[in-house]
Amino acid sequence: MAQLRMREALRDAMAEEMRADESVFVMGEDVAVFQGAFKVTEGLLEEFGERRVRDTPISENTIVGIGVGAAMNGLRPIVELMTVNFSLLALDQIVNHAAAIPYMFNGQARVPMVIRMPGGGGHQLGPTHSHSFEALFLQVPGLLVACPSTPADGKALLKAAIRDPNPVVFIEHESLYGTRGEVPDGDGEPLRFGEAAVRRQGDDVTIVGVLKMAQVADKAAEQLASEHGIAAEVIDPRTLRPLDLDTILASVRKTNRAVIVEEGWPHGGVGANLATLITEQAFDYLDAPVQRVTGADVHMPYSKRLEQAAIPHEEHVVSAALATLAIDP
């Protein structure tokens, strides 16, 4: 086991897959000479050269579209969009093309590509640079959606994403790039999509945390245990499509309560979707309404105070968990 930062784990995943498979290549804005806006592609140009590590102009829709075409012609592109915010400029290629082509052409073409993009708030970047679009991409049939929260998962999921025959939207969190964690040495095994991680076991309430919120959920569980004597079960779904609904439902059937934590907007969010699925399929087991903890329903404000108030923290999660137990905080 090595202690790696998230950005190093992701870089290693790409490098290992590129060594193993000539058809894998990386392209994006400033991924080569600049080594990535967040230094995730550091060292790749040096090892693999300009043919396989390609700087692109600022042309998001076309970058993704070139990836789609290259994937249809037998390559396995990894496209880095500098941030999820800029993915809005590429939505046509992601939704109308990458996601639709396999189905629309009845399986005659596959689009084995990975579209990596970091997002999330917390850096005072204001409305256009702080988005969380897990729910947006989760909505689209044909896409796989990954949102790793630990370096080990980041590496193993990215390897799986690169090998997967479907288009994968791989959402990273800007605040997690520096996070350290144990990562298995060498060419670790890829992680299968659709397998949630139970981060902490408990019988009193199930807390599902997405992306960075998996860590927030974990901290909240500690607080629930130490301050309230409540044993929360914390689940990190790791991929939203496919979704390991079975693990979540099994937990809810045990705890009879659920809290879903995400950084994105509340309406039509990941939590709204999951709450519906839980209600449909485990209603008889619920002792309280499913609670959601989300980002505020506003464009991310610049002011540090306002921004922090708009992002979910442990206190929000603790409060929601206590509400499912009808305990006043």
Next chain:
Amino acid sequence: MALIRRFEEEAGRQYQRAKAGGFLHLGIGEEATIVGTTSVMREEDFLIGTYRTHGHAIARGTEPKRVMAELFGKVDGTSGGRGGSMHIFDAEKRFMGGYGIVGGNLPIAAGLALGSQYKGEDAVTVCMFGDGASNTGNFGETMNLAALWKLPVLFLVENNLYGMGTSVERHSAQTDLSKKAEGYGISGTRVDGMDVLAVREAVAEGLRLAREEQRPTLLEAFTYRYRGHSAADPEVYREREEVEEWQRKDPIETFARRCREADVLGEREVQQVRDAAEAEVKAAVEFAEASPEPPLATMYEELYARTEADGWYAVDERSPEPHRGEREDEIPAAAQELAEAGAAYAEEPTGERPNPATHGDAQEGTEPRVSSEDGT
């Protein structure tokens, strides 16, 4: 060309019979641009087009009956009834798709070309698009990248003078579309798109530049669609005289005349070509009629390439028992019944389709100035 013409006429007729649904964009009048292009492409070359590509697929070798079956939404269609008229595809013939989003195929063409270049293969990608697409952001982005990376691609703008109902003069500040990519480092030429031999020659040169000199270029072919943009087009934007003027330059008639004058073909051979087209299109309709409807249990097929991954890919919530869409073969009885109930709304059409050019919501009360007898 005669086969494409006959196919398109029949497609229009089947649309009126409500056998084909959705939008129907016919390429009648544009045959020389299509066939001139494909006639000099190699088998390994890729062709990618727009939503007006029945003829392009046929010219690449796709059986007309499979295109017709796609228009009918049947299982034997090129996309098994998933794509329809705008989304014809034939991987085997390297016809890489019709695309419903204007300009959406441009970056994909560059990607196909990148794939060939990356693998060290000789294939060239020919990307055909309309005059309207030259105004999209994708046009500029893709031209820049293709030139920057020296991709083996030929861009061919099928300039039929109208982006839907807006003429080139009214939609593009630069009306010489062949010049539109110059600033990106892509030179352009113009060709008479009604002259199949001229198109052939120009495309051959474009292919050579892409293949041998790694030089992507832009070719502008002047062509004309005799029918409306789609079947739902009252054609208020052009005069009948303009259509008739272009029809006098008809690519098929012109080419047949030249062949007869040069003694390459006799009257009989020309007639044989027309008869063969007639027979093939008739057979295509019979084939499409006879082809089965897609089974409801295949709804979720091909949405994902199955892997070993677990979990719920697609959630089917059409019944009180939500289940995994990709496991449609294990569909609960209640969901099966509801799917059948939904499908029942697609009952067999009877009689003529109301002319959408006069009955379409957007055109309510608009009198078509140009309309052929079947209203397209």
